[in-house]
Protein backbone atom coordinates (compact mmCIF):
# COMPACT_ATOMS: atom_id res chain seq x y z
CA UNK A 1 0.00 0.00 0.00
CA UNK A 2 1.21 3.49 -0.83
CA UNK A 3 0.33 6.24 1.63
CA UNK A 4 1.53 9.58 2.96
CA UNK A 5 4.22 9.23 5.60
CA UNK A 6 3.46 9.96 9.25
CA UNK A 7 6.00 10.93 11.95
CA UNK A 8 6.36 7.29 13.09
CA UNK A 9 7.71 6.40 9.61
CA UNK A 10 10.66 8.81 9.81
CA UNK A 11 13.21 6.41 11.41
CA UNK A 12 12.59 3.72 8.78
CA UNK A 13 12.69 6.24 5.93
CA UNK A 14 15.87 7.84 7.31
CA UNK A 15 17.52 4.40 7.51
CA UNK A 16 16.54 3.64 3.92
CA UNK A 17 17.86 7.05 2.83
CA UNK A 18 21.26 6.28 4.39
CA UNK A 19 21.34 2.84 2.83
CA UNK A 20 20.32 4.02 -0.62
CA UNK A 21 21.93 7.48 -0.83
CA UNK A 22 24.84 7.52 1.65
CA UNK A 23 26.41 10.68 0.16
CA UNK A 24 23.38 12.94 0.51
CA UNK A 25 20.74 11.20 2.59
CA UNK A 26 17.86 13.28 3.85
CA UNK A 27 18.30 13.61 7.63
CA UNK A 28 15.62 12.64 10.17
CA UNK A 29 15.15 16.35 10.98
CA UNK A 30 14.54 17.24 7.35
CA UNK A 31 12.24 14.25 6.83
CA UNK A 32 10.28 15.25 9.93
CA UNK A 33 9.92 18.75 8.52
CA UNK A 34 8.55 17.28 5.29
CA UNK A 35 6.10 15.00 7.12
CA UNK A 36 4.91 17.87 9.30
CA UNK A 37 4.15 20.04 6.25
CA UNK A 38 7.07 22.39 6.83
CA UNK A 39 8.16 22.02 3.20
CA UNK A 40 4.94 23.02 1.41
CA UNK A 41 5.97 21.82 -2.05
CA UNK A 42 7.17 18.43 -0.83
CA UNK A 43 5.29 15.14 -0.28
CA UNK A 44 6.80 12.10 1.38
CA UNK A 45 5.15 8.81 0.39
CA UNK A 46 5.85 5.38 1.82
CA UNK A 47 5.18 1.86 0.57
CA UNK A 48 4.14 -0.73 3.13
CA UNK A 49 5.13 -4.32 2.60
CA UNK A 50 2.62 -7.14 3.07
CA UNK A 51 4.11 -7.76 6.51
CA UNK A 52 3.51 -4.14 7.51
CA UNK A 53 7.06 -2.82 7.28
CA UNK A 54 7.97 0.45 5.61
CA UNK A 55 9.60 -1.07 2.52
CA UNK A 56 10.11 2.00 0.36
CA UNK A 57 9.58 5.70 -0.01
CA UNK A 58 9.37 8.48 -2.57
CA UNK A 59 9.87 12.21 -2.16
CA UNK A 60 8.01 14.41 -4.62
CA UNK A 61 8.21 18.14 -5.07
CA UNK A 62 5.67 20.05 -7.15
CA UNK A 63 6.14 23.71 -8.03
CA UNK A 64 3.45 24.95 -10.39
CA UNK A 65 3.72 22.99 -13.67
CA UNK A 66 6.92 21.15 -12.79
CA UNK A 67 6.96 18.07 -10.60
CA UNK A 68 10.28 16.56 -9.50
CA UNK A 69 10.87 13.12 -8.13
CA UNK A 70 13.61 13.84 -5.64
CA UNK A 71 13.88 10.35 -4.24
CA UNK A 72 12.61 6.84 -4.75
CA UNK A 73 13.95 3.81 -2.92
CA UNK A 74 12.85 0.32 -1.99
CA UNK A 75 14.63 -1.66 0.71
CA UNK A 76 16.77 -4.44 -0.87
CA UNK A 77 14.71 -7.11 0.94
CA UNK A 78 11.57 -5.98 -0.91
CA UNK A 79 12.86 -5.19 -4.40
CA UNK A 80 11.43 -6.67 -7.59
CA UNK A 81 7.97 -7.04 -6.10
CA UNK A 82 6.46 -4.02 -7.80
CA UNK A 83 6.75 -1.53 -4.95
CA UNK A 84 8.99 0.83 -6.91
CA UNK A 85 6.42 0.83 -9.72
CA UNK A 86 3.59 1.35 -7.24
CA UNK A 87 5.37 4.37 -5.74
CA UNK A 88 6.02 5.77 -9.20
CA UNK A 89 2.39 5.37 -10.28
CA UNK A 90 1.31 7.27 -7.17
CA UNK A 91 3.88 10.00 -7.84
CA UNK A 92 2.67 10.38 -11.43
CA UNK A 93 -0.97 10.48 -10.34
CA UNK A 94 -0.33 13.11 -7.69
CA UNK A 95 1.74 15.23 -10.06
CA UNK A 96 -0.98 15.22 -12.71
CA UNK A 97 -3.71 15.87 -10.14
CA UNK A 98 -1.77 18.89 -8.85
CA UNK A 99 -1.70 20.35 -12.36
CA UNK A 100 1.92 19.61 -13.26
CA UNK A 101 2.56 19.08 -16.96
CA UNK A 102 5.88 17.24 -16.56
CA UNK A 103 7.68 15.10 -14.06
CA UNK A 104 11.48 15.39 -13.94
CA UNK A 105 14.19 13.40 -12.20
CA UNK A 106 17.93 12.82 -12.24
CA UNK A 107 19.50 9.39 -12.18
CA UNK A 108 23.09 8.15 -12.25
CA UNK A 109 23.90 6.80 -15.70
CA UNK A 110 25.06 3.46 -14.25
CA UNK A 111 21.87 2.89 -12.23
CA UNK A 112 20.44 0.16 -14.46
CA UNK A 113 17.60 -0.78 -12.11
CA UNK A 114 16.27 2.76 -11.84
CA UNK A 115 16.74 3.45 -15.56
CA UNK A 116 14.73 0.30 -16.37
CA UNK A 117 11.99 1.32 -13.93
CA UNK A 118 11.73 4.79 -15.49
CA UNK A 119 11.87 3.50 -19.06
CA UNK A 120 9.02 1.11 -18.32
CA UNK A 121 7.02 4.06 -17.00
CA UNK A 122 7.56 6.07 -20.19
CA UNK A 123 10.26 8.56 -19.13
CA UNK A 124 12.56 9.91 -21.86
CA UNK A 125 16.04 11.40 -21.59
CA UNK A 126 16.20 15.17 -22.02
CA UNK A 127 19.71 15.97 -20.78
CA UNK A 128 22.96 14.42 -19.59
CA UNK A 129 25.16 16.15 -17.00
CA UNK A 130 28.78 15.01 -16.74
CA UNK A 131 30.23 15.02 -13.19
CA UNK A 132 26.79 15.81 -11.77
CA UNK A 133 27.38 13.68 -8.68
CA UNK A 134 30.06 14.20 -6.03
CA UNK A 135 31.96 11.10 -7.10
CA UNK A 136 32.11 12.36 -10.69
CA UNK A 137 29.31 10.17 -12.07
CA UNK A 138 27.19 11.47 -14.91
CA UNK A 139 23.57 12.39 -14.24
CA UNK A 140 20.84 11.61 -16.72
CA UNK A 141 17.83 13.93 -16.66
CA UNK A 142 14.58 12.18 -17.49
CA UNK A 143 11.14 13.60 -18.14
CA UNK A 144 7.67 12.19 -18.22
CA UNK A 145 5.15 14.26 -20.15
CA UNK A 146 2.00 14.34 -18.06
CA UNK A 147 -0.08 15.38 -21.04
CA UNK A 148 -1.95 18.20 -19.39
CA UNK A 149 -5.01 19.14 -21.40
CA UNK A 150 -6.22 22.68 -20.75
Ligand SMILES: CC(C)(COP(=O)(O)OP(=O)(O)OC[C@H]1O[C@@H](n2cnc3c(N)ncnc32)[C@H](O)[C@@H]1OP(=O)(O)O)[C@@H](O)C(=O)NCCC(=O)NCCS
Nearest residue numbers: 020072073074079080081082083084085107113114116117
Ligand atom coordinates in the same frame (compact mmCIF):
# COMPACT_ATOMS: atom_id res chain seq x y z
C1 LIG B 1 15.05 1.53 -8.44
C2 LIG B 1 14.24 0.84 -7.33
C3 LIG B 1 13.45 1.92 -6.57
C4 LIG B 1 13.25 -0.17 -7.98
O1 LIG B 1 12.38 -0.66 -6.98
P1 LIG B 1 11.65 -2.12 -7.11
O2 LIG B 1 10.58 -2.16 -6.10
O3 LIG B 1 12.66 -3.18 -7.11
O4 LIG B 1 11.04 -1.96 -8.58
P2 LIG B 1 9.86 -2.86 -9.21
O5 LIG B 1 9.83 -4.20 -8.57
O6 LIG B 1 8.61 -2.06 -9.18
O7 LIG B 1 10.40 -3.01 -10.70
C5 LIG B 1 9.70 -2.44 -11.80
C6 LIG B 1 10.49 -2.67 -13.07
O8 LIG B 1 11.72 -1.89 -13.02
C7 LIG B 1 12.75 -2.67 -13.67
N1 LIG B 1 13.78 -3.06 -12.67
C8 LIG B 1 13.71 -2.90 -11.32
N2 LIG B 1 14.84 -3.35 -10.75
C9 LIG B 1 15.63 -3.81 -11.76
C10 LIG B 1 16.92 -4.38 -11.81
N3 LIG B 1 17.64 -4.59 -10.70
N4 LIG B 1 17.43 -4.70 -13.03
C11 LIG B 1 16.73 -4.51 -14.15
N5 LIG B 1 15.47 -3.97 -14.17
C12 LIG B 1 14.95 -3.62 -12.99
C13 LIG B 1 12.09 -3.89 -14.25
O9 LIG B 1 11.61 -3.54 -15.52
C14 LIG B 1 10.94 -4.10 -13.27
O10 LIG B 1 9.89 -4.85 -13.80
P3 LIG B 1 9.94 -6.47 -13.64
O11 LIG B 1 10.28 -6.78 -12.22
O12 LIG B 1 8.55 -6.87 -14.03
O13 LIG B 1 11.00 -6.91 -14.59
C15 LIG B 1 15.17 0.03 -6.38
O14 LIG B 1 16.03 -0.79 -7.14
C16 LIG B 1 16.01 0.89 -5.45
O15 LIG B 1 15.57 1.30 -4.38
N6 LIG B 1 17.27 1.19 -5.83
C17 LIG B 1 18.17 1.96 -4.96
C18 LIG B 1 17.74 3.42 -4.86
C19 LIG B 1 17.75 4.08 -6.23
O16 LIG B 1 18.66 3.88 -7.03
N7 LIG B 1 16.73 4.93 -6.48
C20 LIG B 1 16.62 5.66 -7.73
C21 LIG B 1 17.42 6.90 -7.69
S1 LIG B 1 17.22 7.86 -9.18
